[in-house]
Structures are given as C-alpha cells and as structure tokens.
Amino acid sequence: xxxxxxxxxxxxxxxxxxxxxxxxxxxxxxxxxxxxxxxxxxxxxxxxxxxxxxxxxxxxxxxxxxxxxxxxxxxxxxxxxxxxxxxxxxxxxxxxxxxxxxxxxxxxxxxxxxxxxxxxxxxxxxxxxxxxxxxxxxxxxxxxxxxxxxxxxxxxxxxxxxxxxxxxxxxxxxxxxxxxxxxxxxxxxxxxxxxxxxxxxxxxxxxxxxxxxxxxxxxxxxxxxxxxxxxxxxxxxxxxxxxxxxxxxxxxxxxxxxxxxxxxxxxxxxxxxxxxxxxxxxxxxxxxxxxxxxxxxxxxxxxxxxxxxxxxxxxxxxxxxxxxxxxxxxxxxxxxxxxxxxxxxxxxxxxxxxxxxxxxxxxxxxxxxxxxxxxxxxxxxxxxxxxxxxxxxxxxxxxxxxxxxxxxxx
Numbered sequence: 001x002x003x004x005x006x007x008x009x010x011x012x013x014x015x016x017x018x019x020x021x022x023x024x025x026x027x028x029x030x031x032x033x034x035x036x037x038x039x040x041x042x043x044x045x046x047x048x049x050x051x052x053x054x055x056x057x058x059x060x061x062x063x064x065x066x067x068x069x070x071x072x073x074x075x076x077x078x079x080x081x082x083x084x085x086x087x088x089x090x091x092x093x094x095x096x097x098x099x100x101x102x103x104x105x106x107x108x109x110x111x112x113x114x115x116x117x118x119x120x121x122x123x124x125x126x127x128x129x130x131x132x133x134x135x136x137x138x139x140x141x142x143x144x145x146x147x148x149x150x151x152x153x154x155x156x157x158x159x160x161x162x163x164x165x166x167x168x169x170x171x172x173x174x175x176x177x178x179x180x181x182x183x184x185x186x187x188x189x190x191x192x193x194x195x196x197x198x199x200x201x202x203x204x205x206x207x208x209x210x211x212x213x214x215x216x217x218x219x220x221x222x223x224x225x226x227x228x229x230x231x232x233x234x235x236x237x238x239x240x241x242x243x244x245x246x247x248x249x250x251x252x253x254x255x256x257x258x259x260x261x262x263x264x265x266x267x268x269x270x271x272x273x274x275x276x277x278x279x280x281x282x283x284x285x286x287x288x289x290x291x292x293x294x295x296x297x298x299x300x301x302x303x304x305x306x307x308x309x310x311x312x313x314x315x316x317x318x319x320x321x322x323x324x325x326x327x328x329x330x331x332x333x334x335x336x337x338x339x340x341x342x343x344x345x346x347x348x349x350x351x352x353x354x355x356x357x358x359x360x361x362x363x364x365x366x367x368x369x370x371x372x373x374x375x376x377x378x379x380x381x382x383x384x385x386x387x388x389x390x391x392x393x394x395x396x397x398x399x400x401x402x403x404x405x406x407x408x409x410x
Contacts, residue, residue, distance in 0.1 A: 018306060035249070039063060045277070059258070059259050071243065082120055084258045089117040116282070253287075341381065341385065
C-alpha cells in the first residue's frame with residue numbers, strides 16, 4: 001500500500017500547468033470542411049427529392065446537435081457511430097443494387113467500401129483498447145493506495161463480478177435484438193452508475209466514512225479525490241477546456257459520416273451515387289479515422305502520465321504544520337488551492353431570518369455584500385464537505401455605513 005502522507009488530490013490549477021507540457025497539434029482544417037460537405041450532401045442532396053422517415057429525422061437531429069461536454073461521453077459517442085458505420089459497411093447490409101455489382105462504378109465503390117471498412121475497424125480497435133487500458137490504469141492506480149491484504153482482494157473480486165454482470169447485461173441486450181443505439185445507451189448508463197457509486201464513496205460522512213477509512217482502509221485523500229474529480233468546475237473541467245474542442249469536432253464528423261451512409265443506403269435503389277459524393281465520402285472517412293487515431297494516441301499518453309495526487313507544496317500551499325490529528329494549511333487570500341463554504345443570514349428586529357448570501361463554496365478571497373435592513377447579520381463558514389483538511393480561518397469584517405448625498409438648501 002503506497003503511503004498518502006503529505007499528499008493532496010490534484011487541483012485544476014495543477015492540471016493546467018501539467019497540460020501546458022502536452023499541447024495538442026490542431027486538427028487538420030479538412031475536418032471542419034469535410035464535416036460541412038458531407039452533412040450538406042446528406043441533408044441537401046439526398047433529402048431533396050425524398051423526405052426523411054421518422055427514424056432518419058432523428059439521425060439528422062443528432063448530427064445537428066452539439067456534442068456532449070464530457071470527454072468520456074464523446075468517446076462513447078464516437079465508438080457508437082463507428083459501430084453504426086461498420087454495420088452499414090457489412091456486405092449483407094448493402095443495398096441490393098450494390099450487392100449485385102451490375103456496373104463498373106458499383107465494383108469500384110465496393111472496393112472502396114472494403115478499404116474504408118478496414119480503416120474503421122482499426123479505429124474501433126484503437127478506441128476499445130484505449131478505453132480498456134485507461135479503465136484498468138485508473139483502477140490499478142487507486143488500488144496501490146488501498147490495503148494490500150484480504151480487503152484489497154475483496155475489492156478486486158467485487159469489481160470483477162460487477163464488470164462481468166455489466167457485460168452479461170450487454171450480451172443479453174444484443175442477443176435479444178437490441179440495436180447499436182440501445183447497446184450504447186446501456187453502456188453509458190453503466191458508466192454513469194460507476195460514477196455515482198464513486199461519488200457516494202467520496203461524499204461519505206459519519207459512521208459510513210469511519211467504516212470506509214478504518215475497516216475498508218480507504219485513505220481520506222482518496223475519498224477527497226473521488227469526491228471532487230468530476231465536479232463541474234473541478235480538475236476534469238480543465239481537461240475538457242483543453243482537449244474537448246478537437247474531440248467535439250471529431251464527434252460531429254462521425255455523426256455526419258454515419259448520417260450520410262444511412263440516408264444513402266435508403267436511396268441507392270432509386271438514385272445514383274455521384275462521383276463527387278464518392279470522393280468526399282472517401283476523403284472524409286480517411287481524414288476522420290487518421291485524425292481520431294492521432295487524438296486517441298495523444299490523449300492516452302496524457303492520461304498515462306497524469307498524477308492523481310500531488311504534494312501540498314506542489315498544490316501551491318505556502319506552509320504546512322503537522323498536528324497529532326490533522327494538518328493545518330494557511331492559504332493567502334486569492335489562492336486557488338483551498339475553498340470554504342460560506343453564507344450570510346440576517347435576523348431583523350422582528351426576529352425573522354432572511355438568507356442574504358446563499359450557501360456556496362468560495363475560493364479564499366475577499367468579497368462584500370449590501371445589508372438590506374437593520375438587524376443581526378450572521379456570517380457562516382462551513383467545512384463539513386471536506387474529509388481531508390481542517391482549515392484555519394482568518395477573517396476581517398468591515399461595516400461601512402451608507403454614503404448619503406448632501407442635501408443642498410436653496
């Protein structure tokens with residue numbers, strides 16, 4: 001079991017500094033150009049004389065929609081669209097006219113589809129390996145901070161059993177005729193369930209927290225890490241801001257390619273595929289698969305080298321004083337490392353309470369608020385959400401009387 005002595009969870013400011021060492025080379029400009037072109041071919045050319053079915057309208061709406069904000073959700077979206085594309089590229093799913101290969105153009109298109117299928121298969125394998133490797137890396141890293149005795153063995157066994165059950169649910173869905181869309185809806189639901197379970201562990205309090213700490217052996221710093229890692233403005237938000245935009249562009253491109261093939265397959269019996277459409281499809285597929293694999297390789301290196309915990313000094317703490325029960329950290333005003341819950345209540349002369357400043361977690365900083373009525377104002381600081389740090393609070397309150405304009409007398 002690796003010691004967590006002197007460690008704190010990674011912070012957003014630390015990750016920002018870390019990511020500065022890993023700049024991502026911008027995507028090719030062809031990504032946005034080809035995404036627009038193939039989406040226009042789908043929604044303008046193919047739907048010009050043949051209105052979309054209800055199912056096709058749903059696909060158009062999905063392609064028009066902005067990609068999700070979370071990085072892992074975009075990974076699943078890309079994987080879903082790649083599987084949809086591969087399904088359509090299977091010869092048994094080709095339109096009948098294409099299966100017959102009655103013309104030279106049909107034979108050339110079949111040859112092209114075979115090459116595209118291999119590229120998408122390779123991309124899918126790369127993505128599956130990345131997700132599996134990343135999941136295993138996170139779990140094994142967490143386990144290095146857990147007791148290396150029967151408790152650790154039980155945790156591993158429970159995790160293996162849980163993952164087998166999840167895979168069995170996926171297999172049962174597919175065997176019963178579930179669609180690719182159904183499969184990935186369930187996969188994402190399972191991913192969110194994992195995240196909810198972790199959040200519950202990180203937010204443990206009272207007796208449950210004590211059991212987790214002393215009986216199960218979960219270090220407090222690990223519980224803090226789990227609690228804050230996926231906060232809306234937590235450390236992972238820095239990742240989304242930094243690497244989200246290129247991934248969002250690739251997600252939209254995957255949706256557009258999948259949409260075009262789906263609409264084309266439904267209309268190839270009655271309309272002929274134009275040569276320029278073939279050229280754009282080929283170019284779009286090649287650019288997408290090469291750029292997506294480049295992104296996956298890059299982000300895999302970033303994730304592998306990213307730490308979970310850092311020393312308090314690296315997190316920007318000015319001083320640490322060791323105590324028998326806990327560490328005290330002095331944080332100057334304006335520091336981005338520590339925060340504190342804060343709210344203000346007012347009790348007026350009639351005894352009625354009013355919330356002046358709603359509860360929120362604030363960075364160590366300065367602020368002000370206006371008093372509304374005469375009465376007693378109660379300033380409330382709260383640190384109950386933190387299971388790792390007790391905090392030393394230093395504050396100064398200045399009561400500034402209102403400024404009254406002087407009244408001129410004529």
